[in-house]
Each structure stands twice: as structure tokens, then as C-alpha cells.
Amino acid sequence: MKAVNKLSLVVATEFTSTPGPRYKIEGDFSGEIFRQSVLEPKLKQAINENAILLINLDGTAGYGTSFLEEAFGGLIRENEYDYQTIIKHIEFKSEEEEYLIEDIHAYLKDAQNEK
Amino acid sequence: MKKLYNEWKFKAYNKKRSANRNNRRIAYEIWKSNKRTSYLGVNKFDIKERKIFNKNYPKFIRVKAPEYFSFIKNTDEVIRLISYLKELYDTKQKVYVVLKDVKQIDYSAIVVLLSIMVKFKAKNIKFNGDMPVDIESREILEKSGFFENLYKNFEEKESYDISTIHSNGIHTHASKKVDSTLSSKVISSAAAYIWGEPRRCQGVQRALIELMQNTNNHAEIGKPGEKHWWLSVNQDKQSRKVAFSFVDFGVGIFTNLHNKTEQSKFFGWFEKMASKIKYRDNAQLLELILNGELHQTVTGKHYRGKGLPGIADVMRRNQISNLHIITNDVFSCPSNGTYKKLNKSFSGTFVYWELGEENESCK
Numbered sequence: 001m002k003a004v005n006k007l008s009l010v011v012a013t014e015f016t017s018t019p020g021p022r023y024k025i026e027g028d029f030s031g032e033i034f035r036q037s038v039l040e041p042k043l044k045q046a047i048n049e050n051a052i053l054l055i056n057l058d059g060t061a062g063y064g065t066s067f068l069e070e071a072f073g074g075l076i077r078e079n080e081y082d083y084q085t086i087i088k089h090i091e092f093k094s095e096e097e098e099y100l101i102e103d104i105h106a107y108l109k110d111a112q113n114e115k
Numbered sequence: 116m117k118k119l120y121n122e123w124k125f126k127a128y129n130k131k132r133s134a135n136r137n138n139r140r141i142a143y144e145i146w147k148s149n150k151r152t153s154y155l156g157v158n159k160f161d162i163k164e165r166k167i168f169n170k171n172y173p174k175f176i177r178v179k180a181p182e183y184f185s186f187i188k189n190t191d192e193v194i195r196l197i198s199y200l201k202e203l204y205d206t207k208q209k210v211y212v213v214l215k216d217v218k219q220i221d222y223s224a225i226v227v228l229l230s231i232m233v234k235f236k237a238k239n240i241k242f243n244g245d246m247p248v249d250i251e252s253r254e255i256l257e258k259s260g261f262f263e264n265l266y267k268n269f270e271e272k273e274s275y276d277i278s279t280i281h282s283n284g285i286h287t288h289a290s291k292k293v294d295s296t297l298s299s300k301v302i303s304s305a306a307a308y309i310w311g312e313p314r315r316c317q318g319v320q321r322a323l324i325e326l327m328q329n330t331n332n333h334a335e336i337g338k339p340g341e342k343h344w345w346l347s348v349n350q351d352k353q354s355r356k357v358a359f360s361f362v363d364f365g366v367g368i369f370t371n372l373h374n375k376t377e378q379s380k381f382f383g384w385f386e387k388m389a390s391k392i393k394y395r396d397n398a399q400l401l402e403l404i405l406n407g408e409l410h411q412t413v414t415g416k417h418y419r420g421k422g423l424p425g426i427a428d429v430m431r432r433n434q435i436s437n438l439h440i441i442t443n444d445v446f447s448c449p450s451n452g453t454y455k456k457l458n459k460s461f462s463g464t465f466v467y468w469e470l471g472e473e474n475e476s477c478k
Contacts, residue, residue: 017299018295018296018298018299018320019295020293020294020295020296020324021292021293021295021324021327021328021331022328025340026292026293026328026331026332026339026340027292027293027294027295027327027331028294028295028296029295029296060315060317061295061298061299061302061315061317061320062299062315062316062317062318062319062320062321062324063317063320063321063324064293064295064320064321064324064325064328065321065325065419065421065422065425066324066325066328066421067324069419069421096317096477097317103419106416106417106419107419110416
């Protein structure tokens with residue numbers, strides 16, 4: 001059944017405007033913390049409610065690749081979500097840096113392939 | 116002769132004493148001879164200056180800075196200076212940097228000098244220096260805050276913030292961690308200088324995060340979070356550009372690459388590369404790295420903006436200009452396609468770029 005309800009997650013306001021490194025040991029606002037405290041609970045909610053989680057990546061100072069890889073690739077590696085489940089329930093908005101969406105999809109695919 | 120002088124105890128004492136005296140005499144002769152030799156061909160004014168120096172700065176080692184003091188334009192000479200200073204740092208010797216003969220200086224060299232100075236002072240090793248006679252070089256150095264910090268004490272810390280009182284001076288930050296909040300603030304104030312309002316420059320932020328992350332993860336083999344990264348930002352009045360100089364004194368890109376462990380996705384990269392792509396030297400290898408070809412060949416996947424090729428992407432997207440990378444025995448300016456091998460290897464990674472009105476930004 002196709003997900004119809006929409007949930008939203010604005011990284012800049014709901015997490016930070018300055019996303020940082022991969023792991024929390026490397027610095028503040030890490031991808032690891034973002035995944036554990038914001039992204040995974042929201043995704044879980046979206047799956048439970050059969051909704052789509054619209055992640056707005058705009059409005060931040062910019063992203064390091066390790067942050068994005070850990071946040072999204074980590075959903076498959078650490079939280080053991082399935083690639084298909086994730087793409088069914090997540091959509092992205094990134095008008096300021098359009099290439100981020102393609103990169104995140106690639107991180108998800110790589111994490112699935114390495115599983 | 117008294118009976119005492121014939122005793123073995125006295126004879127042994129006398130033998131040892133005369134051997135000591137003889138050693139002292141020989142050492143003195145060598146010292147005198149060396150001193151005389153060091154003055155050969157030196158005019159008497161210089162001899163006098165040296166004597167005054169030795170009196171004021173006893174046991175300081177004089178280290179002469181190159182006349183053209185720029186890391187990106189006179190790389191070999193500056194690497195030679197850095198290597199010598201590192202040697203003195205490792206042996207805890209007091210240093211006096213002779214800057215008086217410097218004819219030209221720029222911020223790429225100043226950030227290196229500043230970071231080395233803080234390292235010396237944090238270890239309680241005396242570090243001093245003089246001023247360039249050349250007025251322009253002197254002014255640049257004064258505005259950089261170098262002399263303000265030369266007389267300060269520094270402790271060994273996780274992070275440093277060396278700002279100057281001059282509004283257009285050099286601002287230097289150092290840390291061992293990835294500090295995205297700091298980089299965002301630095302970019303915001305750079306943007307305010309360029310565009311007259313704070314803006315976001317996601318490309319610069321990405322470059323800084325990738326570099327900080329690299330230093331944190333790879334600067335010391337097998338010891339993450341061990342080395343500091345240093346970031347200096349200065350505003351150029353004439354061009355209205357802001358120059359970013361990032362340096363770490365880690366092992367450098369190629370040394371790190373050659374020491375990849377089995378857990379790394381780059382383990383065995385050399386064999387994989389050798390079977391597919393021929394390259395001449397590290398200079399050509401850096402070009403392959405920046406184009407993402409090393410990543411593609413070794414992992415079979417696209418690099419997706421990661422690491423150094425990600426920084427090159429930032430340049431290609433016109434988010435930064437005039438990118439320079441110096442690491443180990445390679446000097447490169449990807450902005451104009453220059454990649455060349457250096458005579459002397461730099462232990463670390465130095466990255467320089469400029470941000471100006473023509474680059475991408477976000478309000």
C-alpha cells in the first residue's frame with residue numbers, strides 16, 4: 001500500500017544549522033547523533049503511520065559527506081532498516097544543494113550492498 | 116718523595132685527574148677552532164651582531180626564513196624551514212627565526228609560522244624572532260598578529276583561537292575535532308566582508324568539514340584525534356577576497372595511503388591501481404585522486420563528494436577559487452591544472468583557497 005500521509009523533518013530547525021562530523025566522538029552535531037535522536041525516531045513514526053517523511057536539507061551551513069553517509073547509510077547498517085522500506089517512506093527536499101539527494105541515495109544503496 | 120705519592124690510591128687519582136684535564140683542554144681547543152672557523156669570511160659587524168645575539172639569546176638556534184616567504188609560491192624553501200623547525204622542536208631546542216631578510220611574505224606562510232610558534236610555546240620551548248626590514252612584509256606580519264602572540268604564553272590545549280585586534284587581520288583557529296559551528300561562523304564573517312552581509316557558502320563548509328574530518332581520522336596513523344588542524348582566514352583589502360589556509364602536520368596524504376590497514380576500503384590500492392592505471396609519480400597520483408579515479412578504481416564506486424575529490428568538486432562548482440594543495444612531495448594547483456613533484460617532502464597537508472564575489476553563496 002502506498003504511503004499517503006506526510007511527516008516533515010527540517011534538519012536546520014529540528015537538529016542544527018551546522019551539521020558536523022560522522023561520529024559524536026569527532027565533534028558536535030554528528031551524523032550518528034542526528035540518526036539516533038532525530039532521523040530514526042521520525043522514520044519509525046513514518047513507517048508506523050504508513051506516511052512519507054519529507055526531509056528538508058535546506059537552510060544549513062552545509063554538509064560534510066561523512067555526516068550524510070552515517071545518518072542515512074547508518075539506518076541500514078546500524079538500525080537494520082531495509083533499503084526499500086527507507087525509500088518508500090523518505091523523500092528529500094534540497095533546493096540549495098541539489099546534488100545531495102543523489103549522493104544520499106547512493107549512500108543508501110552502498111550500505112544495502114555492503115550488508 | 117713522600118710515601119703518600121707512591122701509594123696506588125694517589126697514582127690512580129692523579130691519572131684520572133690528568134686525563135680529565137686533558138679532555139677539557141682538547142674540548143676547549145675544538146671549541147676555539149670551531150668558533151674561529153665559523154667567523155671565517157664573516158665581516159666584523161656580523162661577528163659583533165652574532166656576539167650580541169649570543170649574549171641576548173643564549174643557546175637559541177638561529178633559523179633563517181626564506182626571502183620569498185610564501186608556502187604556495189616558494190614551497191620547497193618553506194618546507195625546508197618547516198623540517199628544520201620540526202627537528203628543533205623534537206629535540207626541544209630554543210629557536211630564533213630570522214625574518215629580517217624577508218622581502219615578500221604572504222598568509223600561506225604566516226599560518227604555518229603561527230602554528231609552529233604555538234606548538235613550541237605550548238611545549239615550553241622558547242621561540243623568538245625579529246622583524247623584516249622590508250616595510251610591506253613587516254606590515255603584513257604585524258597585521259597578522261604574529262608579534263602579539265610571540266610574547267604570549269600558550270598551554271597545550273585541545274583548541275586555540277588566535278585572533279588579532281586588527282579587523283582585517285588574520286584569524287587562526289586550531290582544534291583536534293571537527294568544529295562545524297566554528298567553520299560556519301568563519302564563513303559568515305568572510306561573507307560579510309565580501310558581500311556586505313552574512314551568507315552561507317555550503318561549498319566552503321563542506322571543504323572545511325572534509326579537511327577537519329581527514330585530520331581527525333588520518334593525520335596520525337592508527338591514532339584518530341591526535342593532531343591539530345590549523346585554519347587561518349584573512350581578508351585581502353585590495354582584491355576583496357578572503358583567503359583560507361588550512362594546515363595539519365600529520366603524515367600527509369601519500370604516507371597515509373601507503374599505511375592503509377586491511378579494514379580500510381583502500382587496502383591494496385597500489386596493486387589495484389597498478390593493474391589498471393599507469394601513473395608517473397605522486398603528483399600524477401594526486402590528480403587521479405582529485406578526479407575521483409583512485410576511489411573508482413579501488414572501490415568500484417563513485418566517490419560521492421567524499422574527501423579530497425569532494426573538495427575538488429567544490430572548486431569545479433565555483434564555490435571556491437584558486438585551490439592549492441601541498442602534501443608530502445606534491446604541490447598542486449587544481450584551479451589551473453598544475454601538479455608537480457617537490458624536491459623535499461612536507462610531513463602534513465596544506466590546503467589554500469580563496470573566496471570572492473564571483474563564487475557561489477546562499478543568502
